[in-house]
Amino acid sequence: MxxxxxxxxxxxxxxxxxxxxxxxxxxxxxxxxxxxxxxxxxxxxxxxxxxxxxxxxxxxxxxxxLTPLRTCFDVNYYDLQIEVHPEDQTLKGTVFIHAIATANFDTLQIDLHPNFEITSLEDVHSNKALSFDRKHRAVFVQTSHKKGDEFILKVKYNGAPEEAKKAPWKGGFVWKEDTEGKPWIGVACESDGASLWWPLKDHTADEPDSVRMTYTVPKGLIGVGNGVLENTLENKETTSYTWFVSYPINTYNITVYVGDFTLVQDSYKGLGGDELTLNYYVLKQHAKKAEKHFKQTHHILKVYERIFGLYPWYKDGFKMIESPYAGMEHQSAIAYGNGYSKGGLFTTDYIILHETAHEWWGNSITVxxxxxxxxxxxxxxxxxxxxxxxxxxxxxxxxxxxxxxxxxxxxxxxxxxxxxxxxxxxxxxxxxxxxxxxxxxxxxxxxxxxxxxxxxxxxxxxxxxxxxxxxxxxxxxxxxxxxxxxxxxxxxxxxxxxxxxxxxxxxxxxxxxxxxxxxxxxxxxxxxxxxxxxxxxxxxxxxxxxxxxxxxxxxxxxxxxxxxxxxxx
Structure with a gap:
């Protein structure tokens, strides 16, 4: 941020x-x-x-x-399957939480904003519905496991996420329209936590080793997430985009963008000799401007690699997505909303400069x-x-x-x-x-x-x-x-x-x-x-x-x- x-x-x-x-x-x-x-x-x-x-x-x-209800398990993988409904500004989703017990327990805590209804919560291995109680964002799930047990929670939920008062500083969803009147959507939640919009163990001390995200959006729009695009599925009235992050990721960095985007592609030859894919998802009318403006990314990556070490996410690539708010360092999927400005210090776009630095400081190294x-x-x-x-x-x-x-x-x-x-x-x-x-x-x-x-x-x-x-x-x-x-x-x-x-x-x-x-x-x-x-x-x-x-x-x-x-x- x-x-x-x-x-x-x-x-x-x-x-x-x-x-x-x-x-x-x-x-x-x-x-x-x-x-x-x-x-x-x-x-x-x-x-x-x-x-x-x-x-x-x-x-x-x-x-x-970090109470015993949270330290008793360690999450290693999330699978998000979320429908984004711009017409009424709601979400409907299923999230699979893959974890291992680090202690014996009969209750654990996950988190989800009370704006959302939990329609079902079950243990996948036993196919058993689980009881739970809620207080504010905390969801206390009654489920017993011994230390070392691997388990999967399946959470179905729906509702209207908090709308950001001032993204990215005051977090939540941003629902806007582009100049053509088409939905243009993003989310930022560093300060407030990812439980603003999906169920998880919402603490920076527990990063999953990998994440899969499937975002289903109205046909004609693109749903962009972190990492690599694995699959695109055309449905009758919607399209589902599946993204995969192959590295550890702090959960407030897991994100979604929805818009009438076009893809501007580029590549960068890293100092380690590997080729890094640079993908820019921008509003269609800004494609030519973006292609020229984002060239400075090459210089920024080169300096940071020379000083700090190689870019951390070569397998997941580097993306910037034009966002309806100023910017945010979402891992391998940076939010860019600075209007292709050359008015920064020494004509460098400070959003690109600052948020790219976060790939090292904040994303790879996280507090x-x-x-x-x-x-x-x-x-x-x-x-x-x-x-x-x-x-x-x-x-x-x-x-x-x-x-x-x-x-x-x-x-x-x-x-x-x-x-x-x-x-x-x-x-x-x-x-x-x-x-x-x-x-x-x-x-x-x-x-x-x-x-x-x-x-x-x-x-x-x-x-x-x-x-x-x-x-x-x-x-x-x-x-x-x-x-x-x-x-x-x-x-x-x-x-x-x-x-x-x-x-x-x-x-x-x-x-x-x-x-x-x-x-x-x-x-x-x-x-x-x-x-x-x-x-x-x-x-x-x-x-x-x-x-x-x-x-x-x-x-x-x-x-x-x-x-x-x-x-x-």
């Missing part, structure tokens, strides 16, 4: 500590133009009021917690709990800057980071609340922007690009096709550097306050400086100070430190520099 940011020109003022007015004004102008990439400038300072953690509803708790969603959104946002750096040069990397920095709010810790399915981008965008800047700040502290990108690619290689949390990334950083960076991540991930550097210069040229808003252990972060052109590396602590500026001149320039290997000062 993507987020939009204000323009670079909206940088806010910096707060300094006890400086003469002339130095204050000079430093203020510099801060507006070349702010700190280590987050100590005051536009990232602690806000007046800390963000308030909401009181979670019973539904959020039931959906977010166990959305509390750690910065690994998905922060890494994807940072990937955009890396792309600009690789394609256009170092200064564009800097510009792209400075552009998004004013969006950092520091109202909440970057790592959120576990067990509540709380994707708090709704309250602020720090999981995107501060997440990206944490990676940039780490890169600066290492001052070794070879090491930094080895950390990133090694993290990806070690955990691709699997689930992670923040500690997994910290462990890779510590192992690769041979140092303990817990102090760094504890501040940037788990407290909402930004590190703030207070400093002053006396009339005689004595520089006094210290950190605030950090624990005493935060005494390893290096910052750069420019004294009339001489660059000095300082390591502040929470205790005041002093140094005498050599050959001090009252009218000289003295300032803390932008923390960047690629200085624009």
């Amino acid at each position: 993507h987020v939009t940011f204000p323009p670079f020109e909206s940088l806010t003022a910096v707060r300094l500590h006890n400086m003469k007015f002339i130095n204050y004004l000079f430093a203020l102008i510099l801060a507006l133009l070349f702010g700190s990439c280590s987050l100590f400038r005051s536009e990232m300072a602690t806000p007046k009021r800390e963000g308030k953690i909401p009181k979670f509803s019973e539904e959020q708790i039931l959906l977010g917690e 166990k709990d959305l509390a750690d969603v910065w690994i998905q959104e922060g890494f994807a946002t940072y990937s955009e800057s890396v792309y600009y750096e690789q394609m256009l040069g170092e200064q564009y990397y800097d510009i792209s980071l400075r552009r998004i920095r004013p969006s950092i709010e520091n109202k909440y810790p970057v790592v959120g609340v576990e067990g509540r399915r709380w994707f708090h981008f709704r309250k602020h965008s720090d999981v995107y922007v501060k997440g990206a800047w944490i990676l940039h700040t780490l890169r600066e502290q290492l001052n070794d690009d070879t090491l930094f990108f080895d950390i990133i690619s090694s993290f990806y290689d070690q955990y691709k096709y699997s689930l992670v949390d923040s500690q997994d990334f910290i462990d890779v950083v510590n192992a690769k550097t041979g140092k303990d960076f817990t102090w760094f991540f504890k501040v940037y991930l788990t407290q909402h306050q930004s590190p703030h550097l207070e400093y002053e210069i006396s009339k005689t040229g004595e520089l006094t400086y210290r950190w605030t808003n950090v624990p005493a252990s935060f005494d390893k972060l290096k910052v750069k100070f420019n004294a009339q052109g001489e660059e000095i590396i300082l390591t502040p602590s929470t205790t005041e430190q002093r140094m005498q500026i050599k050959e001090y001149t009252p009218t000289g320039s003295y300032r803390f520099l932008k923390q960047s290997l690629y200085s624009v000062n």
Whole structure:
């Protein structure tokens, strides 16, 4: 999922500590133009009021917690057979849930929005109807199994799915018509969960190994899903399209698009030597425009493969589908709704750039709990800057980071609340922007690009096709550097306050400086100070430190520099 940011020109003022007015004004102008990439400038300072953690509803708790009713079984395969009815905006379907018992149990929980009626629920092996109770989205199924048992649940259901209030951020179905008056439909549910529209074990900690989706739609329309198109069946008044995903997939990425699409085909020669199929399902009137516009995908894939590793889904291909909302990183079937815009940063379409990055960060590597969603959104946002750096040069990397920095709010810790399915981008965008800047700040502290990108690619290689949390990334950083960076991540991930550097210069040229808003252990972060052109590396602590500026001149320039290997000062 993507987020939009204000323009670079909206940088806010910096707060300094006890400086003469002339130095204050000079430093203020510099801060507006070349702010700190280590987050100590005051536009990232602690806000007046800390963000308030909401009181979670019973539904959020039931959906977010991994109780024994959910951990007692592991789903390895879903088979979705769903009819989409645009005329009354309803769904009717049958879903087969293939699972294995990980403990003895007599009740388990699956999930489905209460908008839907469950018309039957049975155990396939015994052909026995199962009793169940419902509370909010939770469906408590009475069925007994011993640890190691393999079983299949068959769920028939129908109803009207929630309509998205603002897709993809506020999830649900989007029912629109194209310019020809034909149905144009999509769904997005990262923050809200796939149980908005089909029955499943709705928790990011359980990914199926594969999925088959059959979407039946009115004749004349195409139903597109993830993965590879296996079969098309023409019925009397409808057409059924069967898609298959051969890799693990997080369930909020399982999707459907319905429209009067035409297929624009392309291919990409991967860095590993394999050919990757590129299929673009677009509204017919946009076919020529799409063919030209989507050529930038080649460059994006090449940069990401070079930096992170090979594209994860070669067997399933790469698709973009024109969607009736802005965009979403549905695995191997990205939603594209940016109107073929060239108005992004440096004329690159940021929807393609950001959502493609998610194929690595969010789709291949997925967080166990959305509390750690910065690994998905922060890494994807940072990937955009890396792309600009690789394609256009170092200064564009800097510009792209400075552009998004004013969006950092520091109202909440970057790592959120576990067990509540709380994707708090709704309250602020720090999981995107501060997440990206944490990676940039780490890169600066290492001052070794070879090491930094080895950390990133090694993290990806070690955990691709699997689930992670923040500690997994910290462990890779510590192992690769041979140092303990817990102090760094504890501040940037788990407290909402930004590190703030207070400093002053006396009339005689004595520089006094210290950190605030950090624990005493935060005494390893290096910052750069420019004294009339001489660059000095300082390591502040929470205790005041002093140094005498050599050959001090009252009218000289003295300032803390932008923390960047690629200085624009």
